């Protein structure tokens with residue numbers, strides 16, 4: 001399958017700052033990728049290059065097989081900036097009709113696009129009366145124009161409440177199922193962990209981790225935590241049998257171990273199953289993995 005986005009050895013410098021250093025990646029059709037990184041990691045610079053808004057120094061970038069920013073590429077790419085600004089005096093429907101006309105599409109589909117982002121009920125109200133979340137949805141409706149093959153979304157869920165965030169990711173699921181590739185930047189690690197296919201971590205301009213959460217978890221080789229709840233009256237005997245465990249005030253035994261030690265440890269615990277009321281195995285969270293990779297680069 002031909003990737004929707006291909007970046008190889010991309011380097012971008014602003015005077016003395018090397019904002020992107022030899023970044024290479026490929027996104028396949030229908031994949032949802034989260035771009036993570038500390039402030040100044042190079043996320044916006046990468047998005048601007050993909051959109052063709054700024055030039056780069058070396059490397060190669062192809063958007064749907066085209067040069068970024070070319071008319072052929074722009075026809076297939078949609079962008080949602082972090083802070084969307086619309087004319088407050090226009091209604092949502094008028095604003096989307098305007099964008100449809102600019103692109104030469106039928107303005108009559110504006111209500112349908114607004115309904116898809118959950119704004120059907122407010123389509124004829126002035127944008128000046130919309131909440132931040134509603135304005136964000138107008139932005140999202142605008143990105144649906146022209147059925148783009150690549151959507152570049154800069155912190156699309158900032159300012160959205162939990163239900164709106166869930167609706168937003170449901171919409172992305174539908175778009176990716178139809179083959180649209182989605183690249184979104186976010187600082188909300190928990191939601192991208194659950195709702196994207198791959199994770200890209202930029203640190204100091206370098207792509208320090210790339211892959212599914214399982215892939216990058218394996219690359220990070222971080223310890224896992226086992227939580228063992230003893231049967232009442234057996235905490236002391238179980239703690240004695242598991243000397244590496246620490247007993248919390250909640251009565252739960254906590255053991256941190258390397259991935260390779262997990263199965264032998266589980267065998268030891270289950271051999272005393274009469275004393276164990278419950279057992280949880282907690283792999284490192286995306287937050288742990290993200291801190292690991294960001295720290296590795298001295299951030």
Ligand SMILES: Nc1ncnc2c1ncn2[C@@H]1O[C@H](COP(=O)(O)OP(=O)(O)OP(=O)(O)O)[C@@H](O)[C@H]1O
Nearest residue numbers: 014015017019037038039040041042043044045046
């Ligand atoms: N026009 C510019 N001129 C000079 N330096 C710039 C310019 N644009 C970005 N930079 C620098 O390039 C680096 C990467 O910036 P970028 O905006 O891409 O980071 P980011 O990951 O998007 O950060 P944030 O999460 O804060 O938005 C930073 O050191 C920034 O100061």
